[in-house]
Amino acid sequence: MGVRRRWRDGTGLLAVPALDVPVRLEIAASYGTRRRGLLGRDGLDGALLLSPCNSVHTFRMRFAIDVAYLDRRLRVLDVVTMPPGRLGMPRPRARHVLEAAAGAAADWGVRPGVCLGITADPTPAG
Numbered sequence: 001m002g003v004r005r006r007w008r009d010g011t012g013l014l015a016v017p018a019l020d021v022p023v024r025l026e027i028a029a030s031y032g033t034r035r036r037g038l039l040g041r042d043g044l045d046g047a048l049l050l051s052p053c054n055s056v057h058t059f060r061m062r063f064a065i066d067v068a069y070l071d072r073r074l075r076v077l078d079v080v081t082m083p084p085g086r087l088g089m090p091r092p093r094a095r096h097v098l099e100a101a102a103g104a105a106a107d108w109g110v111r112p113g114v115c116l117g118i119t120a121d122p123t124p125a126g
Contacts, residue, residue, distance in 0.1 A: 013119045023046050027051070028048060073115065081105075
């Protein structure tokens with residue numbers, strides 16, 4: 001049985017088996033950061049993890065994105081490219097969604113069946 005992960009808003013690194021270097025990652029785990037997502041941006045350097053999440057849309061977005069639906073063990077269930085103004089179909093088994101600029105998933109080797117790794121940066125003590 002997999003460990004139940006609880007992410008916090010912040011940053012981290014995405015490990016993809018086909019890549020030698022990890023990808024910069026933003027983590028959106030609170031309602032507000034998930035809701036805002038990529039709205040108002042002109043691009044994305046790295047990737048954005050939405051958690052928990054099983055469906056996204058690209059209304060009011062300025063660029064096309066790759067959307068990877070992940071199960072609770074971070075195994076990729078499906079990858080689709082969504083242009084602006086689309087509503088994605090919910091994936092009932094998905095627990096997380098990884099978003100990146102269109103074409104990035106293929107470049108990184110993110111495809112169904114691949115298991116990803118995520119390391120969150122430690123939360124600064126405050």
